[in-house]
Amino acid sequence: MKASEIFDLTGRVALVTGASSGLGARFAEVLAANGAKVALVARRAERLEVLKAKIEAAGGRAVAISADVLDRDVMLRAFDAAESTFGTVTILVNNAGVAHSGRAVELPEAEWRRVIGTNLDAVFFWAQEAARRMLAAEKKGAIVNIASVLGFGAAKGVVAYATAKAGVVQMTKALGLELAFKGVRVNAIAPGWFVTEINREYLMSPEGAALTREIPAGRFGAEGDLDGTLLLLVSDAGAYIAGTTIVVDGGQLTALRG
Numbered sequence: 001m002k003a004s005e006i007f008d009l010t011g012r013v014a015l016v017t018g019a020s021s022g023l024g025a026r027f028a029e030v031l032a033a034n035g036a037k038v039a040l041v042a043r044r045a046e047r048l049e050v051l052k053a054k055i056e057a058a059g060g061r062a063v064a065i066s067a068d069v070l071d072r073d074v075m076l077r078a079f080d081a082a083e084s085t086f087g088t089v090t091i092l093v094n095n096a097g098v099a100h101s102g103r104a105v106e107l108p109e110a111e112w113r114r115v116i117g118t119n120l121d122a123v124f125f126w127a128q129e130a131a132r133r134m135l136a137a138e139k140k141g142a143i144v145n146i147a148s149v150l151g152f153g154a155a156k157g158v159v160a161y162a163t164a165k166a167g168v169v170q171m172t173k174a175l176g177l178e179l180a181f182k183g184v185r186v187n188a189i190a191p192g193w194f195v196t197e198i199n200r201e202y203l204m205s206p207e208g209a210a211l212t213r214e215i216p217a218g219r220f221g222a223e224g225d226l227d228g229t230l231l232l233l234v235s236d237a238g239a240y241i242a243g244t245t246i247v248v249d250g251g252q253l254t255a256l257r258g
Helices: 022-035 045-057 072-086 111-134 161-181 205-213 227-234 252-257
Strands: 013-017 039-044 061-066 093-094 141-146 184-191 245-248
Touching: 013 022, 013 111, 013 141, 022 039, 022 045, 022 227, 039 045, 039 072, 045 061, 045 072, 061 072, 061 227, 072 111, 093 111, 093 227, 111 141, 111 161, 111 184, 141 227, 161 184, 161 245, 184 227, 205 245, 227 245
Parallel strands: 013 039, 013 093, 039 061, 093 141, 141 184, 184 245
Antiparallel strands: none
16 A cells, blocks of 8 residues: 555544644644644634634635633533534543743642643543544544653653553543544653743753754754654554554653663
8 A cells, every 4th residue: 555545634633732833733734734634623713713724725624613621611612613623532642731941849730720621621522522523423443642752751840741641541541441442542742842832942942952962863853753653653554553652752762771
């Protein structure tokens, strides 16, 4: 079989959270470019409309749905909107997330709950809802959760983030175990350091740039470095992959583990 066939997503309906910028926007474009109809979900409606227009100009199909991933009632309406436009969502990319920084002893409770709520709780509830709808429609599908290398090794100043991402890795195993035999594959991607809107200022500073010394590939992740992994996990190319997390970090984690 040709690669163009095994990675083809024609007929699939994808929903991407956190699609208004960064990795989420890239994921949405890649899915659309390979044939999927894409529901774009994020809080910033104006950015979603810009991305929708970009996808459509390239020949794809997309719908913009403004939603806060922490609001479960809005979550249900987002899935309903995607279904009414394109049909049952058979690909979910759980990408929405927030970052934080600061010493653990000084972390306010509200900040802990914001990070855990967005990066862990919402990931579960959106995956749960997607799976429920796929099963009810008797459709096979794929859920991809976006974890992080910090789910495998902690760093100073990101206790809530690292805790949430470790939870995403374990959640992915548990959901993969429960849902694979029903035709819903759940996997995760754990990116290393990728330059995005939320970390650009830090990574482009002298202190941030010094982090590349810890990465065997000698650089931060670039646009496109996650495309192949995403397509593998959502397409027929990954039909026998379930409950796993693929690390994409230029070798950083391997170097740390030795």
